[in-house]
Structures are given as C-alpha cells and as structure tokens.
Amino acid sequence: xxxxxxxxxxxxxxxxxxxxxxxxxxxxxxxxxxxxxxxxxxxxxxxxxxxxxxxxxxxxxxxxxxxxxxxxxxxxxxxxxxxxxxxxxxxxxxxxxxxxxxxxxxxxxxxxxxxxxxxxxxxxxxxxxxxxxxxxxxxxxxxxxxxxxxxxxxxxxxxxxxxxxxxxxxxxxxxxxxxxxxxxxxxxxxxxxxxxxxxxxxxxxxxxxxxxxxxxxxxxxxxxxxxxxxxxxxxxxxxxxxxxxxxxxxxxxxxxxxxxxxxxxxxxxxxxxxxxxxxxxxxxxxxxxxxxxxxxxxxxxxxxxxxxxxxxxxxxxxxxxxxxxxxxxxxxxxxxxxxxxxxxxxxxxxxxxxxxxxxxxxxxxxxxxxxxxxxxxxxxxxx
Numbered sequence: 273x274x275x276x277x278x279x280x281x282x283x284x285x286x287x288x289x290x291x292x293x294x295x296x297x298x299x300x301x302x303x304x305x306x307x308x309x310x311x312x313x314x315x316x317x318x319x320x321x322x323x324x325x326x327x328x329x330x331x332x333x334x335x336x337x338x339x340x341x342x343x344x345x346x347x348x349x350x351x352x353x354x355x356x357x358x359x360x361x362x363x364x365x366x367x368x369x370x371x372x373x374x375x376x377x378x379x380x381x382x383x384x385x386x387x388x389x390x391x392x393x394x395x396x397x398x399x400x401x402x403x404x405x406x407x408x409x410x411x412x413x414x415x416x417x418x419x420x421x422x423x424x425x426x427x428x429x430x431x432x433x434x435x436x437x438x439x440x441x442x443x444x445x446x447x448x449x450x451x452x453x454x455x456x457x458x459x460x461x462x463x464x465x466x467x468x469x470x471x472x473x474x475x476x477x478x479x480x481x482x483x484x485x486x487x488x489x490x491x492x493x494x495x496x497x498x499x500x501x502x503x504x505x506x507x508x509x510x511x512x513x514x515x516x517x518x519x520x521x522x523x524x525x526x527x528x529x530x531x532x533x534x535x536x537x538x539x540x541x542x543x544x545x546x547x548x549x550x551x552x553x554x555x556x557x558x559x560x561x562x563x564x565x566x567x568x569x570x571x572x573x574x575x576x577x578x579x580x581x582x583x584x585x586x587x588x589x590x591x592x593x594x595x596x597x598x599x600x601x602x603x604x605x606x607x608x609x610x611x612x613x614x615x616x617x618x619x620x621x622x623x624x625x626x627x628x629x630x631x632x633x634x635x636x637x638x639x640x641x642x643x644x645x646x647x648x649x650x651x652x653x654x655x
Contacts, residue, residue, distance in 0.1 A: 274522065
C-alpha cells in the first residue's frame with residue numbers, strides 16, 4: 273500500500289452532490305470530498321507521467337493502461353484509504369469524523385462530554401422497524417445538547433478502535449490530543465461566479481451564483497493510500513472543481529491506526545466502522561448479510577446484532593471520460609458502525625477483508641471499488 277500526503281496550494285472547490293450554476297444558486301462544499309476525487313487526481317497524474325493522451329484515453333481510443341486499465345474496465349490500481357489530515361512536527365496524521373456510535377454533547381457549563389451507543393436487547397413489548405436483534409442505545413442520566421464540528425486525531429481514533437472512549441477537551445473552544453475542531457482545520461470562503469454566454473463570449477445578464485471555496489489552515493490536507501501503482505516523487509495534481517493545485521508526495525513510513533486483530537479473534541466479537549461511504553446493494557446492510565443478520569464475506573463469518581447508521585447520503589460525481597454526471601447511488605455514510613458477534617475468522621482473514629473492502633467476491637462495481645468506496649476498519653467491541 274502506497275501512502276501519499278496531499279497539501280493544498282490554493283483554496284479548493286470541493287463540490288458535493290447538489291447542482292449549482294443557475295442564477296442565485298449556492299454551491300456547498302463537501303469536506304472531506306469523496307475518495308473518488310483523490311482517485312481521479314492520482315490517475316490523471318499517472319496517465320500524464322506515462323505520456324498517455326488523456327482525451328483519447330477517456331474516449332477509449334488507447335490500449336489499456338498497464339495499471340489503470342480503461343475507463344470502463346479498471347485495472348489493478350485502486351484507492352484504499354482517503355482521510356482529512358494534518359501535519360504535526362513535519363509528519364502527516366489522519367483525522368477522522370466521529371463514528372456514529374460516539375455522541376458528543378455540550379453541557380450548560382460549556383464542558384464537552386463523549387458517550388457511546390451500546391447494543392441493548394429491547395425490553396418485552398417494545399417494537400421498532402430495526403431488523404437487528406438489538407438496538408444501539410444511548411444511556412443518559414440527563415439531557416445534553418449535541419455538539420458538532422469535532423474531528424478525532426489519530427490518538428483519539430486509535431483509542432476508539434481499541435474499544436475505549438476518546439477523551440474530550442474541557443471546553444468547547446479547546447482541543448486536546450484526542451479531538452480538534454473543524455474551525456482549526458479550515459475556513460469557508462464564499463466566491464461569486466458569473467454565468468457566461470458562449471455564443472457572444474461575454475458575461476450573461478443576471479446569472480450570478482455563489483460557491484463555497486475551502487481555505488485550509490497551514491499544514492492541513494489529505495492522506496490517500498493506493499495499490500497497484502504509485503507516484504514515485506513529489507507531484508503537482510489538479511484537485512477538485514476548477515482543478516486547483518495540490519502538492520502530492522509519497523510517505524514511505526506512514527502507518528495508520530489499526531485495531532488488535534488477535535484480540536478481536538479471541539473475543540469473537542467486533543465492530544465494523546466505515547471509513548468511506550458504503551455503496552451496498554441492500555441499502556444500509558453489509559454485503560454478505562442476510563435478513564437474520566448472518567454475515568459471511570471472504571472467509572469471515574459472524575452475526576450482525578446491531579447497527580448505527582446515519583441518514584443515507586447520495587454519491588455521484590462527474591465522469592470526465594464521458595463528460596456527464598455519474599449515476600447517483602444511495603450510500604451508508606462514513607462512520608457507520610456495525611456490531612458483530614459469533615465472529616469466526618483468523619487475523620489473516622480480517623486483514624484480507626480490509627484489503628478487499630466491503631464488496632462481494634464477484635460481480636461488484638469495479639469502477640467504484642477503484643475509487644475507494646466501501647472501505648472500513650475493524651474495532652474492538654468491549655462490553
């Protein structure tokens with residue numbers, strides 16, 4: 273696996289899934305963008321490195337690339353991780369949105385608290401539409417106001433994967449080793465655009481629209497991991513809308529946070545935590561999971577007893593090769609959590625599934641897999 277640090281050199285236009293450009297419209301930014309943004313930028317740089325005509329490649333007029341294949345039949349290259357990140361003492365560290373089983377709240381005295389959802393068997397007589405045998409429940413002695421805008425550092429995320437609860441800062445404006453606020457990572461910069469009249473080659477009357485540009489703080493960018501090919505040295509990439517510049521450099525010694533897979537196998541229970549949107553054929557359900565919660569995928573067997581999945585998001589994008597929007601697909605959002613019991617697997621099987629992603633063994637969408645969707649981490653499940 274080849275890791276790359278991606279550092280913005282300008283504001284970035286990280287467009288989401290909403291159309292804009294009509295008079296008076298407002299284009300919201302998506303931070304971080306989908307992993308397909310990194311996949312497209314790196315693949316374009318690889319084609320330029322190998323002196324391939326990008327337009328001809330997009331039209332399918334060139335022989336299949338050794339690692340990228342063709343636009344319709346991707347080769348061995350694929351993005352396996354994509355994270356918001358920052359540099360600390362000259363070293364890149366990934367940042368993670370709080371998973372769905374962490375509830376961050378603010379008390380009246382401005383103190384921050386973190387509590388966890390835990391699977392509980394419903395009391396007799398309680399009915400719900402949830403098909404799993406248990407519900408992810410938050411036990412609270414008193415109500416608190418949810419607080420957003422937080423990110424977990426690598427230290428906090430590593431503690432989370434080990435089954436512990438990250439430590440909150442004392443006040444909402446502060447940070448600690450486990451958490452940091454988004455306003456300490458980037459700011460939004462609204463830009464006004466003007467629609468153009470192509471025939472007359474001038475600005476069109478009354479066509480003003482607004483888009484959000486993302487101005488990252490110094491040392492803040494992205495981490496991307498890829499397999500099958502790599503950029504050997506520092507490279508300038510076109511990234512996001514309008515192709516703004518970023519600096520991409522290989523990281524030969526980076527190691528991401530990982531859970532103790534031996535401990536997971538011994539306990540025979542685990543959590544699956546999505547690190548990119550999950551495009552699953554059965555909505556929120558994992559591939560290999562049946563109506564009773566039985567789970568089997570690439571030699572890993574278990575039973576999904578509970579899940580914490582936020583409202584579905586819609587993933588699409590722009591297909592540069594075909595010059596048209598990609599098909600819109602519903603996806604389980606990043607940070608969704610699934611609790612698995614009766615786990616039967618070896619550490620090697622768990623690692624193999626992480627490497628493959630949450631895709632069926634055959635018949636999957638090779639283009640979306642190459643773009644980095646359906647990625648996840650294993651997490652320890654403490655009682």
